[in-house]
Amino acid sequence: MKSFLKKNSVPYLFLLPWLIGFFVMTLYPMAMSLYMSMTNYNITRPNSTQFIGLGNYIQMFTSDPKFMKSLQVTFLYVFVSVPLKLIFALLIAVLMNQKLRFVGVYRAIYYIPTLLGGSVSIAVLWRKLFSKDGVINMLLGSLPGINASDLPGWIANPKYAIWTLVILTVWQFGSSMIIFLAGLKQIPQDYYEAASIDGASKVRQFFKITVPSLTPVILFNLIMQMISAFQAFTQAYIISGGKGGPVDSTLFYSLYLYNKGFYLSDMGYASAMAWVLLLIIAVLTLIIFRSSGSWVSYGTGE
Template sequence: MTASSMTKPQKRSKRAKKSAASPNNRAALFFLAPWLIGLICLTLGPVLASLYFSLTDYSILASPNWVGLSNYTEMLTADKLFGTSLKVTFTYVFASVPLKLIFALGVALLLNKGIKGLGIYRTIYYIPSLLGGSIAISMLWRKMLGGDGLVNQVLLKVGIHAPDWVANPKYALYSIVLLSVWQFGSSMIIFLSGLKQIPSDYYEASSVDGAGKIRQFWSITLPILTPVIFFNLVMQIITSFQSFTQAFVISNGSGGPLNSTLMYSLYLYKKGFAFFQMGYASAMAWVLLLIIGCFTFIIFRSSRGWVHYEDGGK
């Protein structure tokens, strides 16, 4: 049999496979069409548009005028509030993220004791994560921490005269940090799932060797949980840099007092929708993307040294 005669059946089989696969491909594209349309129209389109607007002087009310990198130059050299918003945001992120993760891990450890009604406790602790980002809860938080709010009334009962937490520049940002820590439910659920995956044999073997609870936590629980910690850390970093609602509501949209709660996203919002400098706001959005990308990259690079997986790799 010649080589040419052998290739004909192969070609026919390939055509048959392609013809059989084509209906499946069309069906797959049909079901993927809504997602693809959303990706192009609601994600890629706005992203490319914001990149263009960031290089223009655009006020929404008039056509954009090309200005090149002027928005970025002004942002980095002349805009003092830009630096202030970065400082406030970095302070918020570095304070809220570690506290939230520590608190979430602590509650997860308590709920991992096999107590009765675990599902009810999970729901109760997760509710703040569902409600904490809402405007109503932020307004309630502002009332509770106000000068005559519930917190100060309780402190006054024990003889402590506390300040107006949300109106004092020294404490206003930390009231938002406290609200963020209160929303620990999502991280807690993920930690609890990770704790459930740790084999009990590890603890039994360490108990035979005389290891106590603290030693077990540092030598068994924490190393095995590092992939979960890594995931929660990345997600919370990304979320915290984009925090907006709490600062907007608690400060009445001003970022006060004395710009102490002027979060980056809040300042971006004010530039775009209060001052109608949409080109400048778009440039700020791209800088924020770069900042989040840098932090995420650093965390991924550093994870090689502290994240441990079950197969022994890093």
């Protein structure tokens, strides 16, 4: 022990800030939340907290229809918005990879939504754009054959509200696009030259060269975007007025968790929900990793 300390004191001293941060700011809160998830801890009634074992978890899966609804909404959102966003990002990245004039300017412009999209003000703007008398309906109403007053209030209608959030997410394709662009730059031009000499069309080149070469980047983007989609909160909070409405149609998992913990003070239950979300994300990430062996190519010829 003494010699270990002597040998390693300097590196550990340098690591100290991180170690303190990890143990105090990450590990301790996680352990506390795991403990709280097994209690009926209510922020407003700390004195009557009791250990209830797996009670919260059992309640979630047996007698909480709102929990099930929030899972349904979140899965729909993740499984629709992530693929759409990646496809969109890839297509724009391919365009941005062409030898165009001012391509740098275009890249910057297409990245802007990513910088803005997560903000509260854009969410407020979205609410206005898609409301019944909003800009979108004004534009649609000006088309021949469409009467603006027959159009729905996209945000206020439980059938459509979630789709306005999907559009908002897909619009923020910038960071995936930049990563795809970096991936595209790595593909040797020789492949394309050889393919065009052999007479392969652009489309065939895209599917036979570009996509296979990019699979490691696609894997990375897929995992990162999936995890962040599961944690989506801000836009749904603002657009739905904090309640996941109308009729729980935008009740994202994280929004319900927040609502339970902070609005309804049921922090024990909210902690349990956080652990279930962690499990869901971990399992899905594992599945994607496991499956990657069959579709990701690292260009090593294996």
